[in-house]
Amino acid sequence: xxxxxxxxxxxxxxxxxxxxxxxxxxxxxxxxxxxxxxxxxxxxxxxxxxxxxxxxxxxxxxxxxxxxxxxxxxxxxxxxxxxxxxxxxxxxxxxxxxxxxxxxxxxxxxxxxxxxxxxxxxxxxxxxxxxxxxxxxxxxxxxxxxxxxxxxxxxxxxxxxxxxxxxxxxxxxxxxxxxxxxxxxxxxxxxxxxxxxxxxxxxxxxxxxxxxxxxxxxxxxxxxxxxxxxxxxxxxxxxxxxxxxxxxxxxxxxxxxxxxxxxxxxxxxxxxxxxxxxxxxxxxxxxxxxxxxxxxxxxxxxxxxxxxxxxxxxxxxxxxxxxxxxxxxxxxxxxxxxxxxxxxxxxxxxxxxxxxxx
Amino acid sequence: xxxxxxxxxxxxxxxxxxxxxxxxxxxxxxxxxxxxxxxxxxxxxxxxxxxxxxxxxxxxxxxxxxxxxxxxxxxxxxxxxxxxxxxxxxxxxxxxxxxxxxxxxxxxxxxxxxxxxxxxxxxxxxxxxxxxxxxxxxxxxxxxxxxxxxxxxxxxxxxxxxxxxxxxxxxxxxxxxxxxxxxxxxxxxxxxxxxxxxxxxxxxxxxxxxxxxxxxxxxxxxxxxxxxxxxxxxxxxxxxxxxxxxxxxxxxxxxxxxxxxxxxxxxxxxxxxxxxxxxxxxxxxxxxxxxxxxxxxxxxxxxxxxxxxxxxxxxxxxxxxxxxxxxxxxxxxxxxxxxxxxxxxxxxxxxxxxxxxx
DNA sequence: CAACGTTGTTTCAACGTTGTAAACAGCTGC
DNA sequence: GCAGCTGTTTACAACGTTGAAACAACGTTG
Numbered sequence: 001x002x003x004x005x006x007x008x009x010x011x012x013x014x015x016x017x018x019x020x021x022x023x024x025x026x027x028x029x030x031x032x033x034x035x036x037x038x039x040x041x042x043x044x045x046x047x048x049x050x051x052x053x054x055x056x057x058x059x060x061x062x063x064x065x066x067x068x069x070x071x072x073x074x075x076x077x078x079x080x081x082x083x084x085x086x087x088x089x090x091x092x093x094x095x096x097x098x099x100x101x102x103x104x105x106x107x108x109x110x111x112x113x114x115x116x117x118x119x120x121x122x123x124x125x126x127x128x129x130x131x132x133x134x135x136x137x138x139x140x141x142x143x144x145x146x147x148x149x150x151x152x153x154x155x156x157x158x159x160x161x162x163x164x165x166x167x168x169x170x171x172x173x174x175x176x177x178x179x180x181x182x183x184x185x186x187x188x189x190x191x192x193x194x195x196x197x198x199x200x201x202x203x204x205x206x207x208x209x210x211x212x213x214x215x216x217x218x219x220x221x222x223x224x225x226x227x228x229x230x231x232x233x234x235x236x237x238x239x240x241x242x243x244x245x246x247x248x249x250x251x252x253x254x255x256x257x258x259x260x261x262x263x264x265x266x267x268x269x270x271x272x273x274x275x276x277x278x279x280x281x282x283x284x285x286x287x288x289x290x291x292x293x294x295x296x297x298x299x300x301x302x303x304x305x306x307x308x309x310x311x312x313x314x315x316x317x318x319x320x321x322x323x324x325x326x327x328x329x330x331x332x333x334x335x336x337x338x339x340x341x342x343x344x345x346x347x348x349x350x351x352x353x354x355x356x357x358x
Numbered sequence: 359x360x361x362x363x364x365x366x367x368x369x370x371x372x373x374x375x376x377x378x379x380x381x382x383x384x385x386x387x388x389x390x391x392x393x394x395x396x397x398x399x400x401x402x403x404x405x406x407x408x409x410x411x412x413x414x415x416x417x418x419x420x421x422x423x424x425x426x427x428x429x430x431x432x433x434x435x436x437x438x439x440x441x442x443x444x445x446x447x448x449x450x451x452x453x454x455x456x457x458x459x460x461x462x463x464x465x466x467x468x469x470x471x472x473x474x475x476x477x478x479x480x481x482x483x484x485x486x487x488x489x490x491x492x493x494x495x496x497x498x499x500x501x502x503x504x505x506x507x508x509x510x511x512x513x514x515x516x517x518x519x520x521x522x523x524x525x526x527x528x529x530x531x532x533x534x535x536x537x538x539x540x541x542x543x544x545x546x547x548x549x550x551x552x553x554x555x556x557x558x559x560x561x562x563x564x565x566x567x568x569x570x571x572x573x574x575x576x577x578x579x580x581x582x583x584x585x586x587x588x589x590x591x592x593x594x595x596x597x598x599x600x601x602x603x604x605x606x607x608x609x610x611x612x613x614x615x616x617x618x619x620x621x622x623x624x625x626x627x628x629x630x631x632x633x634x635x636x637x638x639x640x641x642x643x644x645x646x647x648x649x650x651x652x653x654x655x656x657x658x659x660x661x662x663x664x665x666x667x668x669x670x671x672x673x674x675x676x677x678x679x680x681x682x683x684x685x686x687x688x689x690x691x692x693x694x695x696x697x698x699x700x701x702x703x704x705x706x707x708x709x710x711x712x713x714x715x716x
Numbered sequence: 717c718a719a720c721g722t723t724g725t726t727t728c729a730a731c732g733t734t735g736t737a738a739a740c741a742g743c744t745g746c
Numbered sequence: 747g748c749a750g751c752t753g754t755t756t757a758c759a760a761c762g763t764t765g766a767a768a769c770a771a772c773g774t775t776g
């Protein structure tokens with residue numbers, strides 16, 4: 001193995017515990033001893049063995065982030081913020097992929113107990129509320145973006161119903177009457193699909209418009225394109241589509257454009273997630289932007305409070321902010337095909353100023 | 359803490375070591391004892407404490423994957439495969455973000471020694487060859503996609519020079535003569551930019567064409583769009599652009615289309631990485647597809663061989679395969695604006711059959 | 717000057733695990 | 747009856763760390 005406290009203590013001519021005290025910044029150490037120890041520490045290039053420290057303290061300093069798929073932009077963007085927020089607590093983050101699969105989600109919830117991980121942030125898809133409630137494990141758990149209310153664990157999400165309603169209202173506000181919803185799911189026990197569907201329905205009902213709902217198995221571009229193609233081939237194609245996430249929307253746009261129809265002239269398209277792709281697609285994509293940094297920070301904070309024991313009370317439900325970003329896929333740019341100044345994109349935002357609400 | 363071997367041993371009426379033997383599948387345990395122990399194990403729902411096990415064995419079962427940015431599609435797609443390949447070895451993966459920053463890359467290389475991690479897969483950007491060579495740490499290290507040869511550590515990458523040459527040859531083969539390269543970098547000590555630039559130059563030189571090289575700071579859509587806007591505004595705009603990654607290419611396409619020019623009619627665009635976005639952009643993006651699954655598997659295998667001590671010899675250099683995928687951004691579809699059958703995308707590939715080489 | 721508090725340092729034990737070596741039981745073969 | 751097996755089980759120590767308690771040396775106080 002490497003250099004241990006023993007080795008350092010030996011070299012510095014003090015006890016192991018004294019070295020430990022220096023390493024941990026204990027106050028009552030004489031300047032002379034401290035100097036000797038620090039000399040020895042740097043001479044041997046000591047690094048604490050975290051396995052041992054963790055064994056002693058019962059903590060690992062590792063949290064898990066369990067997501068359906070890390071390579072879906074929404075999740076990878078979110079991961080970035082979670083990793084950053086965790087780093088502020090000196091935690092490191094392992095990523096677990098569940099593929100939205102029930103068995104895998106169970107495994108993750110189970111595997112928490114192997115003492116390798118202090119806490120878990122889970123984005124559940126397949127696992128049901130009852131099953132989560134029945135879990136005996138007392139490891140800290142935070143749910144991310146799901147629909148479970150008054151459930152067994154803390155959770156954070158945007159107000160999905162309201163966000164979906166806002167988007168649908170926006171589409172209706174453009175004068176569209178045949179607004180379709182794309183992205184409903186049958187088997188999602190705790191995903192956001194039912195909430196978004198509910199928001200869509202509220203808005204449609206408020207304007208006495210007929211609903212069109214298309215289901216998909218997964219939330220990728222391919223599914224969005226396939227579902228949109230089916231809609232286009234139907235007897236009464238929509239003049240606007242609210243897709244339950246941006247990937248579906250991008251796939252749908254691709255299908256519309258390939259069919260020869262125009263976005264938004266013939267069909268307006270809106271998504272939800274604000275992934276980077278939508279800021280640079282042609283046309284750029286109208287979407288709901290959850291405050292991902294805030295989501296991540298809240299999730300990590302909730303976990304922290306559970307871990308340091310400052311909260312034992314019942315599960316809390318936190319809401320993160322979102323903004324509606326209106327872009328070209330629902331409202332065309334004022335000057336179409338105008339040449340762009342070279343620095344137009346340097347801000348990293350879309351080519352058109354975002355209109356925000358909430 | 360939780361249930362320990364001690365507790366199980368007590369309940370089963372055997373020694374701690376016997377329980378340990380059962381848990382670890384030691385052969386010489388009598389059927390009767392084994393039954394008793396297993397009964398107790400499941401009754402108490404025992405989970406091994408990995409901190410303790412790791413302390414004892416000097417292994418943690420955790421590897422780190424250090425990337426510039428997890429939310430860049432290429433890296434998140436790659437992460438998916440690395441996590442999957444690591445899972446087969448029963449390793450879990452922590453993600454470290456370096457932002458391509460020298461200080462952070464150093465920290466990561468340094469932090470390996472805290473015994474929290476058995477090995478490291480690093481995608482280096484800023485850190486130089488000399489510095490890597492000077493590292494004293496003997497922790498297993500595998501470099502991913504960098505240009506260091508005969509260096510201090512194992513590494514895996516595609517043949518970047520050849521891939522870049524293939525792309526450039528393809529553009530030239532279309533009859534384009536003003537082929538620009540977009541994505542060179544000044545400060546990348548070990549990134550792939552110089553290799554891709556070299557490949558571009560080889561091809562241009564072979565056809566006696568004049569080179570146009572545009573530098574960028576980072577590899578995002580915004581930078582691609584900004585750089586392309588600058589090119590469009592120049593005295594002699596290109597008729598083809600080879601972008602050093604797909605994000606740059608997508609940004610560049612957006613800038614071209616917004617300017618009123620057509621892709622590929624006026625300017626052909628090609629990228630490198632084969633991120634999912636490029637399979638569904640309008641037009642779809644011609645690109646080089648590294649075999650990411652193979653890259654991940656080789657990286658994990660190299661790490662494994664180092665960890666189990668089966669290899670001590672000098673650093674090895676491994677090549678992963680790639681394919682050139684020719685799509686609409688360089689070769690338009692045969693029937694533009696034709697309506698699409700509904701199942702056209704269900705395979706998850708692009709709307710046009712990919713042409714592959716190598 | 718004895719009792720007491722403070723500061724600096726050490727000793728001890730324990731966290732949960734597993735490798736080593738040894739103990740023990742039941743054999744076989746002489 | 748004994749040596750030498752094989753198979754099964756155990757005691758012990760150790761991995762590196764830190765909390766609790768003990769201790770020594772000091773200065774302060776009554």
